[in-house]
Amino acid sequence: MPMIFKIRSNKIENKIKVDIKNIIRKYKYIKFEIELTKNLSIMEIEISISLQKQSPAKVIISIPDKREEITGRYSICLNYWLPNCIEAVYRSQRSLTLKFDTDDYGNSNCLSMDSEDINNLIPDEYSMRNHYKQRYNNNPMPFHKFKKNWLERQHQVFWRGSTTGGGVLNTTKDLFKLKRVILCQLYNHNNSFNMKISKIVQNNLPKQILIDELKKEKIWTRSVFENTFSKYCFYLDIPGNALAWGSIRKYLMGNLIFKSTTKRQLYYYRFLKPWTHYIPVDENFLDLDEKYSWVKSNMEEAALIAWNGYIQANNYIKNTPEYLISRILEKTN
The missing domain is CATH 3.40.50.2000 (Glycogen Phosphorylase B;)
Known part of the structure; x- marks a missing residue:
């Protein structure tokens, strides 16, 4: 059983690192680690970033150990959230640990894209995609x-x-x-x-x-x-x-x-x-x-x-x- 868990862990870790390869390439001086944890539900992601000499030094991406694969919205949202978390650490000069929820319905204990709790809301996946695909107009029509x-x-x-x-x-x-x-x-x-x-x-x-x-x-x-x-x-x-x-x-x-x-x-x-x-x-x-x-x-x-x-x-x-x-x-x- 430990061997099976290790194989699955390596597979998921490799998949995430492939998915975020552009982020890893951009921040070459930051160490990126992937951890499996029992403390997250199936649609949650936790991002922890630590500081060293006032710069981000280490990123730990925690995902639920129940997750069999990293695909679709889970992967897409990680690529949106991670670089903005790194940017936030640069600006604040503080370490952070935050949980995000990728589910349609959100979670009151996480930053969520759709929720009754406006205090935990973040821009949804579609809004982020429209930004990065530059679907806005810098000079909208009068x-x-x-x-x-x-x-x-x-x-x-x-x-x-x-x-x-x-x-x-x-x-x-x-x-x-x-x-x-x-x-x-x-x-x-x-x-x-x-x-x-x-x-x-x-x-x-x-x-x-x-x-x-x-x-x-x-x-x-x-x-x-x-x-x-x-x-x-x-x-x-x-x-x-x-x-x-x-x-x-x-x-x-x-x-x-x-x-x-x-x-x-x-x-x-x-x-x-x-x-x-x-x-x-x-x-x-x-x-x-x-x-x-x-x-x-x-x-x-x-x-x-x-x-x-x-x-x-x-x-x-x-x-x-x-x-x-x-x-x-x-x-x-």
Whole structure:
């Protein structure tokens, strides 16, 4: 048994070091170590950085010993968080030990990307990705230019998404209990709405059976390229398992967002105000028709709200690492 554990430990250590090779290369004078621990849940990461002569000298990355592999979000987020932790140590001249959670739902004991506890929130994976892929605009459009472009778009609520938000799909009944599916059905015959499911996930039932059921309801379609959303004026922010992390990209594209009220928060929500940056709707979207009617009757004001959201999103994405570092420094005071 010790031999098996050692083999798995070496395998995971090597995988992490390959994943963060660019960080290791950049900080050649820092020693990087990987530790397996029983004290972390499966989606958590702990980063410890010690100082020597006022510079970071050693980084210990602790991961749960129950983890069999390092892939996907776990690896991606580590690459976002680690260099910003190192930068925070440079600025503060203090060692740090912080736990991060990579799960959809977050953890009250960790820095989290989606949570009811705003004091532990950090920018989510999608926000960080949009920053590092430079999807923000250093010179965003002035309002007069934005409004002209926006009013020329198709005046529809355009939405595409996956089958998240209700756990594992074991039956077709599970499928039709999903809020996303219910909303697609509800507005399927309304020409002002273009809403369809485009990806099957979290299913035990064969994917094709679920697709066939959605096709019967005429609410299934293939996925679209992200820039397709920029051809439309409106977007509906519908939470899935967690909040809709991808909505930040829609703000960046100038969509007017219909956003529901939720207890859970993403980091950038603190910068958004209802009727200034988005159109607020009921948590269950019961007043969506009413709010949509207001927008259609007040397109000049609606364009301004969309532009405000676009400007705020660009400012946020441009400075996302700084918000992460600020939170790290706050937690190491």
